[in-house]
Amino acid sequence: MSDTAQRLLRLLSLLQTPRDWSGPELAERLGVTPRTVRNDVERLRGLGYPVRGIRGVTGGYRLGPGAEVPPLLLDDDEAVAVAVGLRVGATQGAVTGLEEAALRALTKLEQMLPSRLRRRVHGLRASLAPLPQPGPLVDADTLTTIAAAVRDHERLRFDYTGHDGSAALREAEPHRLAHGRGRWYLVGWDVARSDWRTFRVDRMRLRTPNGPRFTPREHPGGDLVGHVATGLATATWRxxxxxxxxxxxxxxxxxxxxxxxxxxxxxxxxxxxxxxxxxxxxxxxxxxxxxxxxxxxxxxxxxxxxxxxxxxxxxxxxxxxxxxxxxxxxxxxxxxxxxxxxxxxx
Structure with missing residues (x-):
């Protein structure tokens, strides 16, 4: 591998760290001049990596989201973790439509793994005994829509089927998605009831468009994770x-x-x-x-x-x-x- 190619891979590895890098910092890490760093950044952009420039006294760089998926650098532990996660997702996922995609991604990843990592992945895979998924499947588009509303602080409007089979229109401020006991749940602030509620995602039918934006509120107990755990443990009791x-x-x-x-x-x-x-x-x-x-x-x-x-x-x-x-x-x-x-x- 040429020195330039090795330097580009090293630069890409640094930029994938979730932080901002100044030009002089990158130059010092790579042992080159700031001008070489600028040239290498342009090479990465030409390969499809969305390297964003940061304005300021010294300037800097950050790897942001792009229109396409460029090659991704993973260290040994990250590669093994992704491979095992894909295997579990392909055989025991609770999201419809992702099993085939997970298998395709896993096949591509295993083809690229060095023999030492492939042996680790195969050993872990052989030791796994996936149990049948007991809960209902959830559509991937529904999950991504809810996750986007959580991120953007937008109210959700949806038809919800209760435990007794009755249906009603609900509106909630979504705060967290949770997965447990084979089911996906949404914890949020129920606007009509003025209280925290935990909804089963498989019983939600989202309406579009989303509602207005909201300011996230603090859970009164200060422990939203504990609230979800309690809700999952007690919500279905009759x-x-x-x-x-x-x-x-x-x-x-x-x-x-x-x-x-x-x-x-x-x-x-x-x-x-x-x-x-x-x-x-x-x-x-x-x-x-x-x-x-x-x-x-x-x-x-x-x-x-x-x-x-x-x-x-x-x-x-x-x-x-x-x-x-x-x-x-x-x-x-x-x-x-x-x-x-x-x-x-x-």
Missing amino acids: CRARVTVRAPAQHVRDRLPPGVPVEPLGEDACVAEVGSDTPHMLACHLGLLDADFEVTGPPELVARIGVLAERYRRAVPEQAADQPSRRAPAEGAAVRKTGGRQPFAS
Whole structure:
């Protein structure tokens, strides 16, 4: 490779760093004169790289977006990361229309990789066991439209289908896209309800054009990521309950999905805002907390816990129940009724 070609590749690598470079800085890094830097910048522009000039006392350069996709320089770790990401996107993506494009890009990239990196990529690929995507697919154009509205601070107008199948026109200030549990979500400020909401993207049908621009607002808790996590953990619950658990808060948090609210009540008790699709599923999940707990409602959950308690009693023969256990009994191995409440312990 000629000295000029090597210098151009080195210059391109520097410009791909997300920062502004002055002419003297680049000249010092490359060991050439500022005039050579200017000539090399013109060569890169001729090859299709959008190198922007920065006005100022010393001047400078920045690599910006262009009309076409020019060659891209990647270091070893970046190349491996892109290859693995493309492989996962091609086999386990949740966005329609991207699987074939991801495979084409992966084929081109692997053809260009040196043997040492190709072995790393193949080793990682062989060790991956992608599971079927459980969630609904989302159109790529919908995601890019939402992402552009987030970037440009433009309101979105869309028809939204709720959990009960009802449809309504909604307007929101979009703030973040999130992906979790096989689904895409949009967190934003619902204009009509004057509150934060989390929307499932697969249930959105965007209307055009977008609404007016808005000034991004701060989340009242200061933790938008935590708000999204809580929304993803609780948004689809059909059966909800406020449960007092006779265990430290951290013990309970470790056994619940991230984002489920748990409020300490001293060192050995807490209150958890739990939920699930059905009273039966919630009753089963509560048993996995491995601690005593008290449930006062809803009535269908209390009734279901009673059914499970009787079923567990019948599962153990009376003679076995009367024999002393070699191990200490689990905490609260009984159900008791007091004052209209029905505490249940696993």
